[in-house]
Amino acid sequence: MRNMANVTDCRGHERTASRLLANVPEDVLRWLEVNLHGNGGVIRISPLPGFGNENFLVITQDGRKFVLRRYLRTDRCGIEAALMTRLMTSEIPVPEIIALDARGDAGGRPLMLRHFTEGFTASDVVHQERPDEVSSIGEDMGTTLAAIGRIVFDRVGFFSGPDLVPAPDERLANLPLFMDDCIGHMIEGETLTSNERRRLVNMIDSYTPLMRMEAGGVLVHADFSLTNIIVGPDKGRWHVRSVLDWEFSFSGSSLYDVGSVLRRRDILPVSFIEHFLRGYTESGGYLPSSRKDLLVILDLSSLVVECLTRRQGNPFFGEEVNFVRRRLLH
Secondary structure, X not given: OOOEEEEEOOOOOEEEEXXXXXXXXXXXXXXXXXXXXXXXXXXXXXXXXXXXOEEEEXXXXXXXXXXXXXXXXXXXXXXXXXXXXXXXXXXXXXXXXXXXXXXXXXXXXXXXXXXXXXXXXXXXXXXXXXHHHHHHHHHHHHHHHHHHOOOEOOOOEEEOOOOOOEEOOHHHHOHHHHHHHXXXXXXXXXXXXXXXHHHHHHHHHHHHHHHOOOOOOEEEOOOOOHHHEEEEEXXXXXXXXXXXXOOOOEEEOXXXXXXXXXXXXXXXXXXXXXXXXXXXXXXXXXXXXXXXXXXXXXXXXXXXXHHHHOOOOOOOHHXXXXXXXXXXXX
């Protein structure tokens, strides 16, 4: 890491910027200067948590905050940007994009610069278990997810480009076959018995019709977890201020996102779960009528979406999948 660096701004003047990271290339810094020239220039860049892409908090001389996202999956930047742009005119809160380099011309990797959303992750607040905060966050997350599920597409599938047209996907068309293959390779360091594997695939085969009952072609965030939801207080209640990380979104069933939220329901406050499901259903979201079916389907949906969007080397993937697997099989 370098502590000081000389950076040339858009007027050709050299100035000193503090605490710039060594893995932010000079050409990316110049790209930032060009796109933030009206904010007094960049004075600090620091890393943000996350996996799969590089994310940085950018602070300008006039005190404004932005997020620089450097994509390691070159095919997802344009899709995420197009989706966020479309959502800007909806009731779903997303951060505004300031600049985009979808081809990676500036620094060899695609770049997105967006506004920073002030607030807290829902995970940080919910796990403090303050009843009023937990309940209002749960309800607003449910309402937000129902709104996401009202965005309809002609078919199920993954978006093939910024036009946001879902391409037919054999994995979604034949979930039992796809999951049989995925389950056989997903768990590092542990061995699935043939009986366990067969039981999981049979469950997916049995419950697939209920998982698709929502009519299929609606927007799925695919990582609708408490860590990707920014919340904050307003007039005595906590609300969702921004939904982050749309790069793995596809057209499918909202149950995939419900399953992602409640994957670790054993450590979530009961009031959060109750208000989340209430906000979701009262806003029109679909859930199976049977409580027993619901719990199984949510676990299966969580398992499916992990297989569909998993990233090689993700340290959390095996842990999360093993947790769901054990609950389903025991």
